[in-house]
Amino acid sequence: MSTTEQDLLKGEGIDLTFRSRTTRVKALSSVSIALQEREVHGVIGESGSGKTTLGRVLLGRLAPDNGVVTFRGTKLADMSEASRRSFRRSVQMIFQDPYGSLNPRFTVGRTLAEVLNVHRLVPPAGEEAGVIELLEQVGLTGDHARRYPHELSGGQRQRVGIARALAVQPSVIIADEPVSALDVSVQVQILDLIRALCDDRGISFLFIAHDLAVVREICDRVTIMKKGEVVEAGAIADVYRDPAHPYTRELLASVPVIRER
Ligand SMILES: Nc1ncnc2c1ncn2[C@@H]1O[C@H](COP(=O)(O)OP(=O)(O)OP(=O)(O)O)[C@@H](O)[C@H]1O
Numbered sequence: 001m002s003t004t005e006q007d008l009l010k011g012e013g014i015d016l017t018f019r020s021r022t023t024r025v026k027a028l029s030s031v032s033i034a035l036q037e038r039e040v041h042g043v044i045g046e047s048g049s050g051k052t053t054l055g056r057v058l059l060g061r062l063a064p065d066n067g068v069v070t071f072r073g074t075k076l077a078d079m080s081e082a083s084r085r086s087f088r089r090s091v092q093m094i095f096q097d098p099y100g101s102l103n104p105r106f107t108v109g110r111t112l113a114e115v116l117n118v119h120r121l122v123p124p125a126g127e128e129a130g131v132i133e134l135l136e137q138v139g140l141t142g143d144h145a146r147r148y149p150h151e152l153s154g155g156q157r158q159r160v161g162i163a164r165a166l167a168v169q170p171s172v173i174i175a176d177e178p179v180s181a182l183d184v185s186v187q188v189q190i191l192d193l194i195r196a197l198c199d200d201r202g203i204s205f206l207f208i209a210h211d212l213a214v215v216r217e218i219c220d221r222v223t224i225m226k227k228g229e230v231v232e233a234g235a236i237a238d239v240y241r242d243p244a245h246p247y248t249r250e251l252l253a254s255v256p257v258i259r260e261r
């Protein structure tokens with residue numbers, strides 16, 4: 001895989017084995033993936049295929065045994081402390097269940113205000129306005145700032161998870177099955193929000209999902225994984241028209257339609 005100008009976040013030849021005293025699990029084998037500017041890039045594959053592990057490697061949270069991760073052309077391993085700090089802001093992750101990452105004792109407003117404060121993104125006087133702006137960017141309102149996570153619906157909670165990621169003005173969001181826990185009608189709204197954040201704000205998404213149905217809704221390109229390996233990658237339309245790998249054909253045969261185009 002060669003470097004192109006648009007490559008934003010890239011993994012090349014990634015190997016990763018989880019080891020304990022008694023077991024070894026090879027989670028990633030020679031995985032390469034390149035997330036480009038202004039794209040929603042799907043990563044799909046069955047449970048245990050290595051999707052979350054790949055996300056954590058690209059986030060810089062897990063060091064691979066072999067291979068390199070680069071961000072805007074700079075190897076993660078070679079980054080200065082200052083570049084690493086900026087990298088950690090630039091690449092954010094959101095999860096299937098934002099419950100796990102939202103403090104249940106904090107109101108939504110306080111959670112968002114803390115992120116703004118830690119990174120000194122707004123002066124104290126602008127904090128409330130900053131929180132409202134974030135909430136509005138994800139289709140919520142200032143009223144939601146006073147609520148606690150358990151006082152929100154699943155879809156609203158996922159919107160707060162996205163707002164918190166947006167608070168640090170990232171260029172990449174790694175979204176690990178962000179809609180898997182939601183009702184189909186709510187899924188569509190969150191997918192629309194993600195697509196809009198990419199199109200209007202230029203944020204690139206690595207969109208991890210179990211199946212092709214949601215990926216087909218919003219992704220520009222897709223990488224298909226099986227047992228820790230990439231079996232196929234390409235533009236979504238090409239993969240649909242002419243799947244190269246038997247596993248992809250198998251996945252395509254079982255795709256339900258979320259919404260008529
Ligand atoms: N911390 C860990 N320690 C040991 N093994 C792990 C660890 N995390 C993941 N694994 C193993 O690595 C493999 C890949 O796991 P991973 O979570 O990346 O899969 P996934 O594609 O995200 O699956 P799912 O769709 O269920 O979320 C699996 O065999 C898993 O059991």
Ligand SMILES: [Mg+2]
Binds near residue numbers: 051052053176
């Ligand atoms: Mg996973």
